[in-house]
Amino acid sequence: MNPKIIDKVREKNPLVHNLINYVVMNFAANGILAFGGSPVMAMAEKEAEDMAKSAGAVLLNVGTLSSEDISSMILAGRTANKHHIPVVLDPVGVAATPYRSHVITNMLKKVKPTVIKGNAGEIAHLVDIPWEVKGVDSVGDGDLEEVAIKAAQKYQTNIVIxxxxxxxxxxxxxxxxxxxxPYLAQVTGGGCLLGSIIACCLATDDAIEDQLATAVTFYGLAAEYAASQKAVTGPGTFKAHFIDALSFPVQKLKG
Incomplete structure (x- = not known):
């Protein structure tokens, strides 16, 4: 982890264009603000291109799907590609239904993501490795490194499982x-918000491995810190303390 990347995010305050599912939109926006980014949750197709080309990074999260949202995501992703703006793809529940699988397959033909982030079941599905899933959750197990490497090679991109x-x-x-x-798995959006935090870090000029390691490690440290607070008695109280922790310096989370 490189704490300087977090400092850069907080100094730069990058605009992150979130095309994200409606269930977690408020949580993601608050998390980005706490971390130091500037969120915009713009889903309309008519403004997708303009918003994407002015952003520091674009997040495509397919947790809730409609035809217009899919069109907006593809347009925003293609625009970001054209202007060399980082794109994070979160293929939420891609293994849950044939429809979701078709949407993501089509999207990956039209948009080149900088990072694909998902749980083991989602990423395994993208490379045809059998993995047990339940809805949008991964419940199986296997060789995560094999899945990550195969996905990175197939899509010529960076993978976060x-x-x-x-x-x-x-x-x-x-x-x-x-x-x-574990509380992260008991809060709606615990995984989705990580995609937005990754997008914030991609808006810096650092090496991709440092950006990803910093985002993922800091996110975990913030969860650990939040869960350790005396006032936290379950997922509900954890959620508020977690948002607080995302705004703290690394030294505080480690101390």
């Missing part, structure tokens, strides 16, 4: 992260 141990793959380099807390 979230779970008890997070796996980051940038080309042939694999990084593991063990920071985090």
């Amino acid at each position: 979230t779970g008890e141990t997070d796996v980051i793959c940038t080309g042939k380099k694999v990084i593991q992260n063990t920071t985090g807390h």
Whole structure:
């Protein structure tokens, strides 16, 4: 982890264009603000191009789907590609239904993501590795590094697999992260917000492996810190303290 990347985000206050599912929109916006970014949750197709080309990074999250949202995501992603703006794709629940799988397959033909972030079941599905899933959740197990490397090679991009141990793959380099807390899996948007935090870090000029390792590690440290507070008695109280922790310096989270 490189704390200077977090400092850069807070100095730059990058605009992050979130085309994100409606269930977690408020949580993601508050998390980005706490972390130091500037969120915009613009889903309309008519402004997708203009918003994307003015952003520091673009997040495409398919948690809730409509035809217009899909069109907006593809337009925003293609625009970001054209202007060399980082794109994070979160293929939420891609293994849950044939429709979601078709949407993501089509999107990946038209948009080149800088990072694909998802749980093990989602990323495994993208590379045809059998993995047990339940709705949008991954419940199976297997070789995460194999899945990450195969996905990185197939899509020629960077991969983040979230779970008890997070796996980051940038080309042939694999990084593991063990920071985090089980409460993240009990809060709606615990995984989705990470995509937005990754997008914030991609708006800096640092090496991609440092950007991803910093985002994922800091996110886990913030969860650990929040869960350790005396006032936290469950997922509900954790959520508020977690948003607070995202605004803290790394030294405070480690101390």
